[in-house]
Amino acid sequence: MSDLVVADLVAGYGDARVLHGVSFTVREGEVCAILGPNGAGKTTLLRALSGVVRVRGTVTLGGTTLAGRSPDTIARHGVAHVPEGRGTFMPLTVEENLRLGAYVRRGGAEVEEDLGRIYTYFPVLKTRLKQAAGSLSGGEQQMLALGRALMLRPRLLLLDEPSLGLAPLVTRELFRIVQAINAEERTTVVVVEQNAHLALGIAQQAHVLETGRIVLSGTAAEIRADEQVAQSYLGYRV
Amino acid sequence: MSATKVVTEPAPVRERRPPDPRWRWAGLALLLAAAVYAPFQLVPFHVFQLTMVLVYAVALLGLNLLVGHAGQISLGHGAFFAVGAYSGAILLDRWDLPYPLTLPVAAGVAFVLGLALGVPAMRLRGLYLALVTLAIAIFLVPLLKRFEAVTGGSMGLTLAKPAPPGWSGLAEDQWLYFLTLIVTVAAFLLAAGLLRSRVGRALHALRDNETAAEVMGVRLSFYKTLAFAWSAMFAGAAGCVYTWVIGFVSPDSFTVNLSITLLAGLVVGGLGSLSGPVLGGLFVMFVPSISQDVNDAAPGVIFGLLIIVVMYVAPTGLAGLAARLAGRLVKKIPRKE
């Protein structure tokens, strides 16, 4: 089983501790949503999982320890991270961006094959291959970021607020694609999202993070039914 | 495909596609032809000046890898230039090495030194990195004076310049020019190859978005250090050729001023493009000496002003400006395919 197990995870920047002992498990092939107010530490949690910030505690993926490893080692273990704000390489072309996604992989033929697969998920990218990525629209850039992450052939996909700054229609399309990827490739997904409706719509499990601690965990349906969550993140009372 | 195809696209952040690659090749071929023709038309002093422009262009090619492509800064590039120059000089002086052999050794010494200094330096960023590299440049001159037995101290070392072989029929200045031209072309091919490789893509990714590159598996410290070592290697090669051409090295030729002039030249010439270093080489060769004629304090003022003006008028440097103008010209010519 290739589960993601996080236990007593502590992380921060310099002396400032942001995560104070976070524990949760995501079963292989499931989608897990992380909700929480601004500044709760959601982005930091994803950064901790991909090794960009230093951590203490346990992070394992399919039994392999990831905590304390460098970002490139973690990437080699199949963890792809779509960072907050998409992380587009603006002056590079769309194709160069995509190829960089396969950076840790060798083997030309497989990469070409995967490019083709990405184009079936995101046909719009195929028409923009030689264009500077910075000239794409926000929605297209988010698709590029997702496509680029898929080029790693990830076992675990970390998404940081994919809906940020996108029109509702584009956001829904994006989540539909994430769901399709999750279903077809059996990729485990951890998605941080302000748009709780959409995130809970594709997730099996969800956790609410507040000031660096998980304050509520449950199935997507349970979280949706929680009165506190409904008020804070869904904008209505149950 | 055809001239009638209308492509509507959002305003590009930066034009990545040259109008037509054939124009580029034509331009390069023309440039190379002019470079081969020039020494037969110019008086020796101008040939010498042109040679020095090429020497500086090779050094700037290295600096461009670090600053323009890897997004780091160095105020100590002149130090590696000096290391190359002295390596070449000492090899010629003490060991009587045939001069073509001094080039790879000098480049290698600078590369290794760049690697050694890059490991600690590249953990720093921004202002700290600027200060540490500046310190490298500052320490160099007293260091060279201190080891008088090998370096000749403040008197420096004087060497015989490579003599033109009889079969070539060239004068000394022309021979030195062609030697330098060969090194320059090789350096450009090498740099272009490096940038087109997987490593080049990794450098660009780091420059454009460090975190995104890191989570993709690009090893931050490794590539920064590698870029630093490469930049030192090009500087070292340029320094060695400098020794061939000038036939003399002394600590005062490699003060902090040289490092600053190189960085200024690169910025004015154009960061991140392959033609930037050539234009920057012109800058390094001519601007300090011309402004020195005006007034002793003038170089500083003129550098400052030039950099400010370029940043406002052409943030991509003279190379970017030239490319834009050329692009406009080319667009006026109807395209057919």
Ligand SMILES: Nc1ncnc2c1ncn2[C@@H]1O[C@H](COP(=O)(O)OP(=O)(O)OP(=O)(O)O)[C@@H](O)[C@H]1O
């Ligand atoms: N690079 C950094 N250096 C220092 N502190 C940081 C850094 N990044 C984030 N922080 C701090 O860590 C805390 C958590 O930030 P984080 O970005 O993880 O929150 P978030 O839940 O993703 O918020 P948002 O919903 O606004 O994206 C905040 O108090 C923030 O100020």
Ligand SMILES: [Mg+2]
């Ligand atoms: Mg965040």
